[in-house]
Amino acid sequence: MKTLHPVKFCSHLPLLMAVMARTDGSVLELGMGYGSSLYLHWACAARPRDIVSYENSPEWYENFGRHFARHGYVWHQVLSVDDFALADIERPWSVAFIDSSPAKTRVPLIRRLADWADYIVIHDTEARVESEFQYDRIYPLFRWRYDYADHAPYSAVLSNRVDLTDFHI
Amino acid sequence: MAKRLEVHKLTLSANYSSHLAALMQALPRTDGPVLELGLGTFSTPYLHYACLLAGRKLVSYETDQGWFELFKDWQSELHDIRLVADWDKADFERVPSPLVNGGVWGVALVDHSPHERRVVEVARLAQHARIIVLHDSDEKWEPWARYSTVYPLFRYRTDWDGDYRKAVVLSNYVDLERFWE
Numbered sequence: 001m002k003t004l005h006p007v008k009f010c011s012h013l014p015l016l017m018a019v020m021a022r023t024d025g026s027v028l029e030l031g032m033g034y035g036s037s038l039y040l041h042w043a044c045a046a047r048p049r050d051i052v053s054y055e056n057s058p059e060w061y062e063n064f065g066r067h068f069a070r071h072g073y074v075w076h077q078v079l080s081v082d083d084f085a086l087a088d089i090e091r092p093w094s095v096a097f098i099d100s101s102p103a104k105t106r107v108p109l110i111r112r113l114a115d116w117a118d119y120i121v122i123h124d125t126e127a128r129v130e131s132e133f134q135y136d137r138i139y140p141l142f143r144w145r146y147d148y149a150d151h152a153p154y155s156a157v158l159s160n161r162v163d164l165t166d167f168h169i
Numbered sequence: 170m171a172k173r174l175e176v177h178k179l180t181l182s183a184n185y186s187s188h189l190a191a192l193m194q195a196l197p198r199t200d201g202p203v204l205e206l207g208l209g210t211f212s213t214p215y216l217h218y219a220c221l222l223a224g225r226k227l228v229s230y231e232t233d234q235g236w237f238e239l240f241k242d243w244q245s246e247l248h249d250i251r252l253v254a255d256w257d258k259a260d261f262e263r264v265p266s267p268l269v270n271g272g273v274w275g276v277a278l279v280d281h282s283p284h285e286r287r288v289v290e291v292a293r294l295a296q297h298a299r300i301i302v303l304h305d306s307d308e309k310w311e312p313w314a315r316y317s318t319v320y321p322l323f324r325y326r327t328d329w330d331g332d333y334r335k336a337v338v339l340s341n342y343v344d345l346e347r348f349w350e
Contacts (some may be wrong), residue, residue, distance in 0.1 A: 010214035010218070013215070013218045014212055014218045014221060014222060017218055017219060018222060021222075034210070034211075035214065038186040038189065038211060039189065039215060041186075042186065042189040042190045042193055043193060045190055045331075046190070046193050062228070070333075071331070071332060083321060090181055169221075169222055
């Protein structure tokens with residue numbers, strides 16, 4: 001059984017909350033987790049706004065997909081994919097959150113979403129793990145970027161569609 | 170077989186997050202400090218960051234040393250996390266900023282253990298919080314939780330029954346008729 005520390009698996013929450021508060025359109029989540037999925041689920045319920053979550057782990061998919069399906073939460077679509085490369089994500093999104101595993105799946109997903117999502121939130125951006133995630137390869141694709149490093153693991157917001165010059169939390 | 174995740178010897182379930190729906194409606198409808206009775210895997214991170222972004226004071230009380238240890242590093246100017254020996258020692262009737270917000274809490278989440286103790290704190294808070302979110306209001310727990318005994322203390326009440334674990338929202342200050350809109 002895996003033991004988690006809530007302080008660590010929720011460090012992306014402030015950025016997610018900030019971009020969710022600035023938008024009202026559809027939300028994409030690539031890679032599910034207790035820190036993000038339940039916040040996004042309930043935040044989207046309030047409006048309501050559509051959210052699509054993709055997950056490649058059968059265990060995580062069963063965990064969340066079964067729960068949401070049982071309660072008939074029609075605004076939240078949970079989709080299972082064997083490979084994130086097969087996820088049908090090329091369409092407009094207000095918010096895209098990328099927290100997929102393994103680490104090497106993230107750069108290709110961010111590249112595909114670069115011109116489709118108003119805000120892209122990415123997790124695990126500290127230099128210590130850069131060799132694993134290789135975010136430096138996709139940073140040049142974006143006009144704007146905001147880094148949040150108050151709590152590790154760090155997070156960032158990327159955009160080609162929204163000027164982040166005044167973005168601050 | 171779903172992956173089992175554990176925090177503080179508690180196996181996590183999406184069911185435990187159902188009160189977030191009520192909290193997300195309550196916070197934007199109020200100003201002033203926020204009170205959390207009972208730290209939790211889903212409520213504490215949400216309240217911590219929501220209050221941080223809004224510049225609101227959050228005070229969390231807990232009687233369990235293990236839960237306190239999990240979150241104590243989040244102590245900050247805006248988030249006061251207090252370990253108390255028992256709930257009688259939690260002096261939350263003294264609001265942090267008595268000159269702000271009419272001297273009452275903007276929101277109070279009541280989600281502490283033991284379950285049957287919650288009605289005591291709800292009664293104590295009846296005139297000290299604009300909106301109270303009370304978790305686990307399912308009828309099956311009523312024989313010992315006895316939430317129905319405190320409902321008459323409030324002018325307004327609305328129920329959250331959109332999930333397996335239910336919650337109830339209570340207030341003597343805010344008309345809750347359109348709370349879910």
